[in-house]
Amino acid sequence: MKNAQELIKLNHMKVTKGRLAVLQYLIDTGEPLTIENISLGVGFLNKVTVYRILDIFVSRGLVYQTDFRKGKAYFEFQEHHHHHVVCTVCGYKEEIAACISPAILKSVIKETRSFSSIDRHMLEFFGVCNKCGVSKNNY
Amino acid sequence: MKNAQELIKLNHMKVTKGRLAVLQYLIDTGEPLTIENISLGVGFLNKVTVYRILDIFVSRGLVYQTDFRKGKAYFEFQEHHHHHVVCTVCGYKEEIAACISPAILKSVIKETRSFSSIDRHMLEFFGVCNKCGVSKNNY
DNA sequence: CTCTAAAAGCAAATATTTTGCATTTAAAAT
DNA sequence: ATTTTAAATGCAAAATATTTGCTTTTAGAG
Missing domain, CATH: 1.10.10.10 (Winged helix-like DNA-binding domain superfamily/Winged helix DNA-binding domain)
Structure with a gap:
């Protein structure tokens, strides 16, 4: 540290x-x-x-x-690199370890014609927290 | 459509x-x-x-x-759901199909104690495009 | 200790987003 | 069709976020 x-x-x-x-x-x-x-x-x-x-x-x-x-x-x-889940009702934020896999990053590099490397990414998840009620549309 | x-x-x-x-x-x-x-x-x-x-x-x-x-x-x-790669120098944006896998989404649901479902996510990649020069720090 | 490019301060401009309330309108009920 | 009403929109203004230009200060190299 x-x-x-x-x-x-x-x-x-x-x-x-x-x-x-x-x-x-x-x-x-x-x-x-x-x-x-x-x-x-x-x-x-x-x-x-x-x-x-x-x-x-x-x-x-x-x-x-x-x-x-x-x-x-x-x-x-x-x-430690991480992301969050955010409640779209009350704004409550929870830290999560889940992140994109190296495979996904590779596929991005492979897919793009205009970038030869990716420095960083931003990933956030949105939902409704248990306190605010349960959301219906999952995907 | x-x-x-x-x-x-x-x-x-x-x-x-x-x-x-x-x-x-x-x-x-x-x-x-x-x-x-x-x-x-x-x-x-x-x-x-x-x-x-x-x-x-x-x-x-x-x-x-x-x-x-x-x-x-x-x-x-x-x-079609998709994301982007953005050049941090000139702002150029390219559309990419790469996205988080269902497995990652499942791991998020599993990991969080405060959400029982995730409605959506935001994912964007940042780098320097070929026109603007090649970035060094890859990860 | 001196020097210089980089960093910070300050004031003001610009841009983005939100709020409160009056008016209009979509569509359900008659 | 017409009426009704909750929801949507307009408008003005406020609140908030971000940027810019320029001056002063400072970290760190020499």
Whole structure:
């Protein structure tokens, strides 16, 4: 388990107070957070800077950016790569280990004519949680 | 191949001029569109109404809502369910057939304690297209 | 310690999404 | 056909999210 500073260095970025704080906050909370969440959580950073820090973290693959159909981006440090199931009624989110298989990734590479490699993917599942009632259309 | 009106009726919604126009536009263009795109494309609908129409289309599974890390939602009619590879440099999008396997979906259901069914999922791949250069970090 | 490119701050603009309420309309009931 | 009514739409405004341009600060190389 590496610390924030090592992780930043390993990914070829300047180690700054802001980046350390954002990454540490993401590591500590361990759940998907919005820019607003992070900005408030860290406390001393300009929100624009938070946007820029997350942009670069995501582009280096240090942070997973995703979308839960809430009209804004969510960011999460992923010590272990994973995805979520989201309730479309109450917004409850559960972490899941299920992920695409290497075979699927290979088939993507094989299928596409315009990309020779895939850096990352975003995968989220939506349903209605047991509290909110049981959904009918399965697929 | 069903027409817009049948599709709306089949999904238990009132058939309105707005819904017909939006769905038809999505069918005709056949690519992921933003609210702005659809609003302009249809021409006569208030943008708020477009939001509301897409909300209900997505909730009924008639339309696939996704996110390409552009700070806004994309919507696409999916005659055949599919996903995309997106270039993180130029934004170029390519349609791909690759999708999660039924086995993965089963494993999600098995893994989660809070959901008894999954209605839909969002899956997108990101990379750098051949035009923009070749990315290094593969996984 | 100096220097410089990169990062952060700040203010403002732009874009996206949501909300509340008045009006219109689809389609069911008469 | 006409009436009725819940659902859909329009409109204006608010709230929220994201981007941009430019100045100042700072990490880290030399």
